[in-house]
Amino acid sequence: MKYKATVRASLLMNPDVGIGLGQRLEVSLDCHGCNRQGRTVVMPENKPSYCTPTRHAHSAQVIGNEIRRTKDRTEIIYQFSYDFEPFWDKKYQSTASNDLSWSKISFTLGCPQCGKTMERSTQQNIVRPWSCVCDCGYVLYVDDEETPVFDTVEEQA
Numbered sequence: 001m002k003y004k005a006t007v008r009a010s011l012l013m014n015p016d017v018g019i020g021l022g023q024r025l026e027v028s029l030d031c032h033g034c035n036r037q038g039r040t041v042v043m044p045e046n047k048p049s050y051c052t053p054t055r056h057a058h059s060a061q062v063i064g065n066e067i068r069r070t071k072d073r074t075e076i077i078y079q080f081s082y083d084f085e086p087f088w089d090k091k092y093q094s095t096a097s098n099d100l101s102w103s104k105i106s107f108t109l110g111c112p113q114c115g116k117t118m119e120r121s122t123q124q125n126i127v128r129p130w131s132c133v134c135d136c137g138y139v140l141y142v143d144d145e146e147t148p149v150f151d152t153v154e155e156q157a
Contacts, residue, residue, distance in 0.1 A: 003098070004063070004081045006151040009105045009122045012142040013074035014112075021065050022106025022119060025078050030096035032085040033058060037096050043080060059083040067107075074141070076107050076148075081156065100150045113138040122147060 007027070013019065024044040031039040031051045041060045043049045049060040060082035068075040084098045104123040110116070114136040122143050129144040 001084055002081060002156040003084055003153060004079065004156050005100060005153045006077065006079050007100075007103045007105065007148045008075050008077040008151060009148040010145050011074050011076070011122065011147075012072065012144055013069070014138075014140055015069075015071075016112040017140045018110030018112070018117075019067055019069075019074060019076075020108040020110075021067065021076070022108060022121065024106055025062055025065075025080060026104040026123075027060065027080065027082075027100065028102035029058075029060065029082060029100070030084065030087075030089075030098060031058060032083070032087050032096070035087045035089060035096075037089045037092055037094065038101075040102075041082070076105050078105060098153070100153060103148045103150070105148050109134075109140050111136060111138050111140065124148065 026040055026042050028038050029041045030037045040052045041058045043060050043062050049058045051058045062080050064079040066077050087096050102124050104121050106121040108119050111134040129142055131142050132140045
């Protein structure tokens with residue numbers, strides 16, 4: 001079955017910092033291709049997705065992304081689709097559940113003080129609050145909320 005999901009990160013971004021979408025999204029998915037739970041599936045920009053650590057092809061793909069800036073926060077939002085079929089994981093002795101629990105969202109930043117451009121990311125399992133500081137000492141953003149979060153997971157017709 002085909003599913004669609006939305007994942008978003010919310011950062012306390014310095015308003016002068018330039019931000020762009022990153023080169024890839026990573027999500028922990030149960031992979032019916034290798035019959036293993038909790039695999040990191042990498043969805044690189046303009047390239048086929050793959051399951052790690054074996055790097056076999058995976059059906060997941062980014063289908064939309066955007067950045068929303070408000071006065072106080074910056075949201076980085078990715079929509080993606082993927083296939084899921086239930087299976088039995090022999091190693092963990094359990095049935096795959098299609099629960100989404102982890103993701104890593106990448107993005108690019110431009111420092112307004114020194115002009116340096118860099119790629120950064122955020123994921124659920126980092127210690128917060130965390131400040132991203134440019135090599136020149138300028139504070140680019142503070143990661144202060146438990147994000148990224150999965151907003152929706154729905155079956156597609």
